Amino acid sequence: MISPAKAAESIRSLWIGADLPLIGRRRERRMRLLAGLLMVAMGCVWGIVFSLRGSWAIVLMDLALILSGLGVLALSLKHHPRTANLLLFATLILVIVGSTLVLDAPTAAAPRATHLYLLPLAVAAVMAFRDEPLWLRHGVALVCLTLFACLAASPWSPLREYNLPDPLRTVGSWVQSLAAMAMLFMLLHILQTDAVERLQLDQELRTALQEEQFVLHYQPQLDIHGRVFGAEVLLRWQHPQRGLLPPGHFIEHAEKTGFIIPLGAWVLRKTCAQLQAWSIDPAFRELQLAVNISQNQMRQAAFVPELLAIIDGQPHIARHLELELTETLIIRDVAELTAKMATLVEHGVRFSLDDFGTGFSSLAHLKNLPLSKLKIDRSFVSDVLTDDSSKAIVSTVITLGQSLGMSVVAEGVETQQQQRFLLEHGCTQFQGYLFSKPLPLEAFVAYVRQQGTPDAVAQQPSAEVELPRQS
Ligand code: C2E
Ligand code: MG
Ligand code: MG
Numbered sequence: 001m002i003s004p005a006k007a008a009e010s011i012r013s014l015w016i017g018a019d020l021p022l023i024g025r026r027r028e029r030r031m032r033l034l035a036g037l038l039m040v041a042m043g044c045v046w047g048i049v050f051s052l053r054g055s056w057a058i059v060l061m062d063l064a065l066i067l068s069g070l071g072v073l074a075l076s077l078k079h080h081p082r083t084a085n086l087l088l089f090a091t092l093i094l095v096i097v098g099s100t101l102v103l104d105a106p107t108a109a110a111p112r113a114t115h116l117y118l119l120p121l122a123v124a125a126v127m128a129f130r131d132e133p134l135w136l137r138h139g140v141a142l143v144c145l146t147l148f149a150c151l152a153a154s155p156w157s158p159l160r161e162y163n164l165p166d167p168l169r170t171v172g173s174w175v176q177s178l179a180a181m182a183m184l185f186m187l188l189h190i191l192q193t194d195a196v197e198r199l200q201l202d203q204e205l206r207t208a209l210q211e212e213q214f215v216l217h218y219q220p221q222l223d224i225h226g227r228v229f230g231a232e233v234l235l236r237w238q239h240p241q242r243g244l245l246p247p248g249h250f251i252e253h254a255e256k257t258g259f260i261i262p263l264g265a266w267v268l269r270k271t272c273a274q275l276q277a278w279s280i281d282p283a284f285r286e287l288q289l290a291v292n293i294s295q296n297q298m299r300q301a302a303f304v305p306e307l308l309a310i311i312d313g314q315p316h317i318a319r320h321l322e323l324e325l326t327e328t329l330i331i332r333d334v335a336e337l338t339a340k341m342a343t344l345v346e347h348g349v350r351f352s353l354d355d356f357g358t359g360f361s362s363l364a365h366l367k368n369l370p371l372s373k374l375k376i377d378r379s380f381v382s383d384v385l386t387d388d389s390s391k392a393i394v395s396t397v398i399t400l401g402q403s404l405g406m407s408v409v410a411e412g413v414e415t416q417q418q419q420r421f422l423l424e425h426g427c428t429q430f431q432g433y434l435f436s437k438p439l440p441l442e443a444f445v446a447y448v449r450q451q452g453t454p455d456a457v458a459q460q461p462s463a464e465v466e467l468p469r470q471s
Contacts (some may be wrong), residue, residue, distance in 0.1 A: 004129070005241060006460075011293075012345070026052070026293075027075055027190065027194070028081070028127070028439060029081065031124075031190075031415075032072060032076045032081070032085070032088060032128075033073060033076055033077075035069075035072060035088055036069045036071075036072035036073035036076065036084075036088070037067060037069070037073070038072070039064075039065050039066070039069025039072065039088075040066050040068070040069035040070060042062075042065060042074075043062045043063065043064075043065035043069060044062075044065035044066060046058070046062045046065075047059050047062035047063065050062065054191050058062055058102065058103075058182075061095065061098055063093055064091070066086055067391060068091035069091075070318065071087050072084050072086075072087055072088045073090075073235060074297075075087065079188070082132070082265065085128045085129060088128075089121070089124075089128070089140050091145065092117075092121055093118075093147065095141065096114060096115065096117045096118055096121070096152060097147055097151065098128075100112060100114040100151050101151075101156070101157055101158060102157070102158070102231075103154070104157075104169070105153050105157030106435055107167075107169075109166040109167075109170060110166045110169035110170045110172070110173055110367045111264070112151065112152070112173075112391050113173040113174075113175055113176035113177050115147070115148055115151035115152060115178055115180075116145045116148075116177055116181075117146035117176070117178060117180050118145070118147055118151070118182035119145075119148060119184055120143075120180055120183035120184040120186075120187050121144045122140075122141040122142075122144035122148070123141075123142040123184060123187045123191065123272065124187055125137065125140035125144060126138075126141050126191075127190070127191060127194070134149045134260060145201070145287065148396045148443065161308060169353065179346045183247060189279055191194050198253065199315065201250070201253055202253075202257055202259070203265050204239075205250060205253070205254060205259050205406070205451075206259070208237060208239070209262060209263060211264060211284060213237060213239065213240070214234060214235060214236070214237055214238070214247070214266065214267075215232045215235075215236050215237075215238055215244075215440065216233050216234070216267065216270055216271065216439035216441070217233075217235075217236050217439055217440055217444075218229055218231035218232070218234070218276075218289075218428050218438060218439055218441065218444035219232045219234055219437065219439070220431070220435055220436045220439070220444065220447055220448070220451070221288075221290070221409060221430070221431045221432055221453065222424065222429070222430050222431070222435050223428060223429055223430060223454055224428045224429075225454070226435075226451055227289070227452045227453050228287070228290030228300055228447065228448045228451045228452070228453055229288060229429070229454050230288055230289060230290060230320075231287065231288075231290070231452065232288050232289075232290045232292075232324070232431060232438070233267065233289050233290065233291050233292070233446060234247065234438045235251070235263075235267055235273050235292075236438075237249065237250055239284070250327065251294070255294055255295070255296055258296060260296050260297055261296060261297055261300060264293065264294060264297040265297075265306060265310075266308055267291055267292075268291060268307060269310055271289050271291050271318045271321065272311060272317050273299055274289065274316045274441075275287075275316070275320050275321060276314065276316075276317055279314075279317070283448070283449070283453065284445075284448065284453070285316070286320070286453055286454065287320065287448070287453065288320045288321070288322055288350075289320060289321060289322065289449035290297070290322040290323070290324050290325055290373075291321070292324045292354065293323045293325055293329070294329075295326070295328060295329045296339065297464060298329055298337065299333070303340065304340050304343050307344065307349075308343075308344075308347060311349075315347075315348055317346045318344075318348035318349050318414065319348040319349075321348075321413075322348070322349070322350045322351070322352055322372075322373070323344070323349060323351050323352070324351075324352050324353075324354040324375065325352070325353060325354065325355050325371075326353075326359065327353065327355065327356065327358065327360060328358025328359050328399075330353070330365050330369060331359070331360060331362075331365065332371065333421065334365065334368070334369075336338065337368055337369070338368060338370070341369060341370050342370055343368045344346070349369050350372045350373065351369070351370060351372060351373075352371065352372065352373035352374065352375055352409070352460045353371050353373070353374050353375060354375050354411075355368075355375065355377040355411075356374045356375055356376055356377060356397060357361065357377050357380055357393055357397060358377045363428075366400070366404060367404065370392065371406060372406055372407065373401075373406055373407045373408070373409060374397060374400070374401040374406050374407075374408050374409070374412060375408075375409045375410075375411050376394055376397050376408060376409070376410045376427070376432075377411060377412075378411045378412025378432075379412075380393050380394050380397075381394065381410050381412045381413055381419075381422070382412055382423050383431070384418055384422070385415075385417055385418060385421060391421075392424065394410070394421075394427075395423070395425045398422075398425050398426050398427050399426070407428075408426075408427050408428075409427075409428065409429040409430065409431055410427050410429070410430050410432070410434065411431050411432045412431070412432045412433075413430045413431065413432030413433075413435070414432055414433050415434060416434065418432075418434070419434060422426050451470055
């Protein structure tokens with residue numbers, strides 16, 4: 001049995017969106033949840049009112065409103081904001097237009113007011129589809145505004161028999177107008193708060209880079225013997241007030257504003273400095289460090305010369321540096337990307353494909369780009385024991401990597417059963433919480449000393465094959 005306190009805490013966390021990063025995103029989800037709840041509530045209230053009046057066609061519309069509201073709630077909680085937004089806006093537009101035409105035919109005593117809700121809806125569309133292409137963001141807003149103009153100008157109503165009596169509608173007009181204007185003001189206020197918060201985050205990020213508030217964490221990558229052959233370098237922000245923040249809180253914003261370029265350069269400089277420091281320590285000199293490279297960073301004309309300047313003719317650094325690209329990155333400007341990758345590969349740098357299987361890269365990309373590693377995405381690994389398609393994807397990716405001469409790393413390995421499945425299907429490199437979470441430098445160093453490196457295995461040929469120990 002779940003205790004009431006636990007249930008209340010779960011509801012609170014769903015509502016505040018504790019699993020969501022940006023402040024703006026949390027607010028957006030809360031508004032979507034609120035809209036879903038309102039749709040269900042309105043559908044119930046109007047459904048009861050119109051079923052008492054025997055207006056079954058309208059009751060049917062209210063039922064559709066309830067179902068859509070439940071759909072919006074479910075989609076929001078399951079992290080499908082785009083589909084939730086599309087369902088929400090399509091339903092609201094239909095309901096507002098339908099109610100305006102059917103219930104709100106203008107008369108001399110009571111003008112129409114329901115169509116006023118299309119104004120806040122247009123503003124909400126600009127906010128909700130902020131990250132979508134321009135045609136969608138402005139398209140939905142434009143549909144709302146056009147319908148608003150048409151309904152405001154037209155006295156047409158197909159079903160006047162459903163109309164409420166004039167005195168009731170006159171009061172209703174006032175209530176609807178005030179409610180629609182209040183919504184408009186609230187949305188404009190949120191829009192402005194959002195803009196201020198983004199600006200603030202922008203300034204905070206710049207200060208953070210100047211004051212070295214960023215830190216690198218290292219998530220060990222292990223071989224079949226449980227030895228650490230390298231690590232993925234993961235960025236963290238030691239925020240003076242909010243504590244240690246994972247990249248989900250700021251990377252997306254950094255990518256949108258272009259801040260990722262100086263930030264990414266800082267990560268590369270730090271990583272190369274670490275490789276250089278380890279180059280004189282036999283216990284660490286063979287460790288490889290994998291750095292995530294964002295789309296904007298790689299597209300930059302200066303990316304290759306700047307990285308070569310950081311490496312500065314030190315083959316040891318280049319040979320132990322791996323750059324992780326994502327599938328979204330490799331599907332555009334392939335010729336230019338191949339040339340950049342080839343130059344770096346000539347200097348000894350290697351490339352891996354991160355989150356493989358979640359994007360749309362084709363086999364041609366895999367064949368033509370100088371990639372040396374595929375990283376199976378965490379989502380497939382986590383479902384590998386329960387979902388047949390994840391099983392098929394994982395085993396296919398392993399075989400594919402092997403036949404293309406690439407190594408394959410499984411990301412997000414959390415249980416021994418998952419690791420066993422991966423081992424049975426030929427995967428020999430692992431990364432995940434089963435072994436270790438991303439660690440600060442000192443803890444990573446201690447972990448490497450505890451687990452050993454492949455070099456250490458070579459020095460001790462009699463060492464027994466052992467499954468990696470759980471940290
Ligand atoms: P990614 O490159 O796919 O990194 C792996 C993420 O999965 C990391 O999250 C890691 O902590 C998490 N992870 C690893 N093993 C497990 C596991 O067993 N279970 C679970 N639940 N999670 C696991 P993190 O550190 O929050 O990073 C998230 C993303 O942020 C990274 O995804 C990467 O795309 C991006 N990122 C991190 N550092 C940088 C950076 O320096 N530059 C750029 N451009 N992106 C970065
Ligand atoms: Mg990665
Ligand atoms: Mg990944």
